[in-house]
Amino acid sequence: MTEPVTSRLARLGFDVPRLGFGLRTALASCLALVLAWLMGLEHPQWSAMTVWAVSQPVRGMLVEKSLFRALGTVVGTLFGVLLVLIAGNNLPLMVVSLALWIGLCVGIGNLLSGLISYGALLSGYSATMVALLNTQQPAGQIFALGGDRLLTVMAGVVVGLVVGLIFTPRDAEDQLAGRVRRTTSDILRAMAAAFAGHSSETRTEAAHRLLADIAGTEQLFDTRAAGSLRSHRSIRALRALVQAQVAATYWIRTAHNLPEDRALGDVLTMAAARLEENAPGEQVLRSLEAALAQCPEQSTATVLRQLLDSQREHLATEGEHSGLASIRNRVVLHRDWVGARHASLRATGLLLLIGAVWIVTGWSVGAYVMLGASVMITLFSTFETPSRIMGHIFIWQAIAAVAALSCHWLLWPLATAEWQLIALLSPFILAIVPFFAHPRVASGSMDYVMALLLLSHPVLPLERSFADSVAIAAAVVSGPLLAYLAFRLIWPADARRRRRHLTGMMLNEISEMAGNPLAPVRHQIWRARLHHRLLKLIQSVSRSAESLQPVTSGGLAVLAVGDAIQQMHMLTQNQHQPPRLRRRTTLALKRLQQLRHAPLAAARSLQRLADRLQQDHHPAAWDVENAARAISLNAEFFKHPE
Template sequence: MSKVRAITPWLARRGFDVARMGFGLRTALASCLALAVAWLMGLEHPQWAAMTVWAVSQPVRGMLVEKSLFRALGTLIGTLFGVVLVVVAGDNLPLLVLSLSLWIGLCVGIGNLLSGLVSYGALLSGYSATMVALLNTQQPAGQIFALGSDRMLTVMTGVLVGLLVGLIFTPRNAEDHAALRVRRTTSDILRAMAAAFAGDTTETRADKAHRLLERIASAEQLFDIKAAGSVRSHRSVRALRALVQGQVGAAYWIRSARHLNQDEHMASALCEAARILEENAPADKVLCALEAALACSTDRATADVLRQLLDSQREHLATEGDDTGMTAIRNRVVLHRDWVGARQAAVRAFGLLLLIGVVWILSGWSVGAYVMLGASVMITLFSTFEAPSRVMGHIFIWQSIAALAALSCHWLLWPLATSEWQLIALLSPFILLIVPFFAHPRVASGSLDYVMALLLLSHPVLPLERTFADSLVIAAAVVSGPLLAYIAFRFVWPADARRRRQHLTGMMLNELAGMARNPMAPARHQVWRVRLHHRLLKLIQSVNRSAEPLQPATSAALAVLAIGDAIQQLHLLKAGTDLPRPLQRRVTMALLRLEHLPENPQAAVRSLQKVATLLQQMGHPAAWDVDNAARGIATNLAFFQRH
């Protein structure tokens, strides 16, 4: 133990992530254990069990449990589809290729629409089918059911071993960083609202709103980790999402509230509620403090913001208590779905695999199945990455190293073995070799794929039937997967952070156009608004990961919310019967301009300003909302002109 403690600082000084090294060593040993267990069970492809351990292992207990579940479900669905497809297609290779390409495209599309580990399960269903169907083409006829059952049993063995080892070594109780950060942000929001009633300037409130939105978006990124592992965790995160949406509305209020009179009583109540949150007081005290602040509010906008915070805080605190099973989440949670990116990813995957399959059919190349298999994993699993083409270069390097390692093991060491357990013992050091590289930030990217490619190319079963030429060609075929995926990600609807943000902002603007077009917009305003809240958080997160300044993104996000409020007011005005005809025409024109906002934002600004002027002359309370939207568009023309 003392030697371990002594070496830890030495490793840290040389740039190694000591915690990640421990996790990598534990996973590598569990992988070797799964390899041995699967062999002892008499399974044909024990290396698949070892691959599964690396796929499911997580440093967080909840993520470990849930990823293991979706690994099992995804494998089951994919394997069943692969078996049924082989039975139906028979020797019809074109039908097999077309069906697999369609299946992969469907799974990729669904995986890009969903989020978290549900997305992972959908993607896994895709390439699990290719593992069964394509490897079956390399075996004698009539082996599909044996191959399918072997795939299922090896994966389940790997899941169970990875889950058992992970549960033993992963700490049971981890600090709830997501809930803690949301609580602190709520406290900061209440203090910012108190400062607004104490006389904060508009500029100061704008700066606070921008910083708050950044913190809200940062906390929201932790929700997938917090949600994993149990039904209770999922319910808690759903309540947290509702609370976060209330926080976004509060940040907008801080930026946009007008005509606030100094109110020491209101400011004091808000500060008291913030103090109680900061002290981690019991739920009843937190709720009482928020109710007291709500009781002090004298205008509808402030009351709406505080009521949303109170209701969502009540639901969140209830999910954290003992009666979570009886708690209903009433606040609507609507998440962003990247329909454009999902459609493009699906077509990209379908097209790449179909092209590879056609070349395989026409050329009759014996390793075409391995090329298609390697490409299917890359084009599927990495399709949800923000910039997958960047990752492919690292993966290609590590898979090339894995190919050399597999060839070395197979042709230099395995010929010395006289039994299968010796094959497994000789392969294990090559698995353990990756641990220090896995733990160093400079070379960690793509290192996991070294193990996956190594195990995919290593079949520890006697007798060793392949020739060296066969092994070399198969290794080259597998390593070609990252290169083919790179070409697809780079040149077919290029997938990168900038284009994903374009999809996101385009959908936000389409949302506004739909709100302007739909005369029933006020009835659906809450649904649209909460979806806009989530989309603007995703926009801020994406910009925050880049080198671009964040302030333009938060400013544009607040402008989008202002336009949404203005559209609601315009629809209410249009539905009224007591407005002068000139104003009715101006309102109709403003809604029409907002339907085509990306095409001519300046025209929308002018139209909104004219409506605002007429409303001001009438003393109508909607004047400020309409004028605020016009100012938001004018201030962020670059954002609205991009589409």
């Protein structure tokens, strides 16, 4: 029997679904190229580039990315046109303004998440596309260039969207909800085990495993939220449920003096079984309500109530009246202020440097160098280790430069009509499909198409000289090299540094809480944000070869310290407490403000306070002692470099 083609391709190492997606996208980009040419647009290749930019194998991502591609292009084009009108022939003003605009867009893009981040980044380099290419054409053409940019992008968005909607299957939203459901079930079983007398070591291992599972699910939320308001609301409810899961995992790790309660354990096990069986939502909620009714003490009740409320809100968003459901559990996400500031300064500095060289030397291809660098330094600024992919992009862009020069100087001179130029260019676009679908060479391959189309202007007459074509190609290919230097050497960005910044933000917030008497008021906001930061940290470590245990232990220790700080602030504000106890508590809070510099000193101060509280049989004694123990066991995590 003849082996199926798909099986043979898979045996050769090809990703068959990605091969189909790549072929579909390449054909759609050729269609957009023809359509834009038929519309009489000056740069039809921009439409083909847009198809590659918006095409996604997931329907929701396709719709939302198309939207933000359009919005980002409109904002960037308007800024570019306005800048040209204001700056005129003042090149230094244009360079400085573009560098600052790119820096602003990169900073915003690194603060935001999801496809709105992509829209912000696109607003940056769309402005450079209009303003810089305007310097390469006769004066007074800015409105024509800006209009051409908008129309070509919109044509590409429409073609990419229509083709994608025809061939892309609907998103399997239930798979993600199913993962969250299974984790909730595992958490309930771990809680039941705690009431069955399982050891703290067993519960600690369960907590580490659960955090890794939760983090693995959470990183899928941004892509699955795209496509509709209903999807966004559903993911927001799942985020609230995930934050409740983190709180429950912390309880599993730290709960103490629990009585053996077989009845409560059986109810929790029953609730877990309902989730595993995918029982109707009302049955799941009744099981959780029954467990909550039997809770022996407040901390367990708080955890179960948060799980119950979050589960109820999630089920409401999945029902027939999901549009009316409200999310009461506050969702607070991590914002990478440090990374955003560094990315903004990196992009601004690189473009100012390139612009200064262009102004001083009068470089004929300075606009193309700045354009190529702006795209690379912008789009890849959100990558965890952007320098790693720059080498692949450089190779593919160099191949694209050779392909563009070959097409322009070997084939296009044979053409007598513009449709022939497009027909001769199309095979060069289609040629990337097999490489795009093979894991060994796929990295950076899409940039081959982008560079090829950027360097190809299928309009007669062909006006450039061969020397100009080579210079422009070299200028565009220099973009990833300059970005590599910026990402790797000038202002380094890599996964280890990002993790260090993230950990630093967690610890700085602890120190700020210790010095803020109003910290108890904002405790829930702090916990929700810390939960998300902890998950982001676990996700980053999971992508490396490092052990997860130090990160999960350190993150849970930070939660313990935060809970102790809340109790300590309430102690200092209680006028009925003995003055000596309040002074000792104030001293411990001051030690915690210097936690990053002297974690063991802070732990000793907390332990002394805990001993005094135990003498008075104060209920906060265990929380303070737990924080002291957590800091001592995770001193390296807390002693974090600046």
